Amino acid sequence: xGFSGAxxxxxxxxxxxxxxxxxxPPTEWYVALVxxxxxxxxxxxxxxxxxxxxxWVGIGGxxxxxxxxxxxxxxxxxxxxxxxxxxxxQLIGGTELAEGDLTTPVAIFSGGxxxxxxxxxxxxxxxxxxxxxxxxxxxxxxFGNPQSGYIPxxxxxxxxxxTNGEEVPEESGNNYARVHTxxxxxxxxxxxxxxEDGTIVNVFPITFPAPxxxxxxxxxxxxxxxxxxxxxxIILAEGDIIETYTVTGGGVTPEFIEGxxxxxxx
Numbered sequence: 181x182g183f184s185g186a187x188x189x190x191x192x193x194x195x196x197x198x199x200x201x202x203x204x205p206p207t208e209w210y211v212a213l214v215x216x217x218x219x220x221x222x223x224x225x226x227x228x229x230x231x232x233x234x235x236w237v238g239i240g241g242x243x244x245x246x247x248x249x250x251x252x253x254x255x256x257x258x259x260x261x262x263x264x265x266x267x268x269x270q271l272i273g274g275t276e277l278a279e280g281d282l283t284t285p286v287a288i289f290s291g292g293x294x295x296x297x298x299x300x301x302x303x304x305x306x307x308x309x310x311x312x313x314x315x316x317x318x319x320x321x322x323f324g325n326p327q328s329g330y331i332p333x334x335x336x337x338x339x340x341x342x343t344n345g346e347e348v349p350e351e352s353g354n355n356y357a358r359v360h361t362x363x364x365x366x367x368x369x370x371x372x373x374x375x376e377d378g379t380i381v382n383v384f385p386i387t388f389p390a391p392x393x394x395x396x397x398x399x400x401x402x403x404x405x406x407x408x409x410x411x412x413x414i415i416l417a418e419g420d421i422i423e424t425y426t427v428t429g430g431g432v433t434p435e436f437i438e439g440x441x442x443x444x445x446x
Contacts, residue, residue: 182304188378189377194321207233211265213252228272233324242310255291261286309442314417317330318445337360339358341398342398343397355393356389398424402417
């Protein structure tokens with residue numbers, strides 16, 4: 181099950197320290213059952229099921245799951261065949277927060293088996309360019325359940341990685357250095373600097389120093405939390421460059437133009 185684009189955007193806003201609206205995650209969530217015609221169940225005693233922070237826990241890998249059984253009332257009329265669940269922020273109406281398909285569609289009949297999702301069988305996951313620890317912290321923040329008092333970094337450093345998996349070294353005479361960025365450098369690329377479609381991009385060019393010696397074949401980029409290589413640094417996100425290129429001394433200065441560096445939550 182995956183979060184809606186709006187929710188992922190708010191997580192990214194929180195993480196880059198750039199909340200555009202003072203958004204706070206909901207403290208209660210309502211689980212809805214959706215039939216094969218994509219309409220929510222109505223009638224027969226049906227109501228969305230209320231949950232809160234105590235019903236969810238992070239299990240690592242950018243994923244949360246229910247730690248309580250989610251049990252609806254006994255149907256007093258046929259509810260139809262349910263193939264999907266959705267998460268909303270209100271009992272009636274409201275904003276859709278997440279949705280996902282059931283492993284197997286279930287036909288629910290009047291007076292039949294009480295609909296239930298047992299503990300550990302309702303999972304919501306974030307994927308994308310961020311490392312698992314970062315995605316776990318985003319989920320903890322959103323579910324109101326911070327486990328470590330984690331605060332996102334205020335500064336981010338862009339690095340270039342060679343085809344051998346190692347960062348370009350800062351050697352005497354080559355002029356390589358990580359490029360510093362902060363929250364003001366990231367957003368949607370539009371008028372308002374907020375993410376779109378669960379994606380953040382650089383809203384200003386990210387320009388490396390002009391190489392004075394060869395840096396080698398570069399095919400990957402990373403975002404780190406330290407200006408210089410240290411044993412305690414964290415790789416925050418990484419991804420492949422569309423096409424491997426060779427950085428030569430005196431050649432073209434490496435640069436990500438506005439909007440070219442994208443990090444996405446899926």
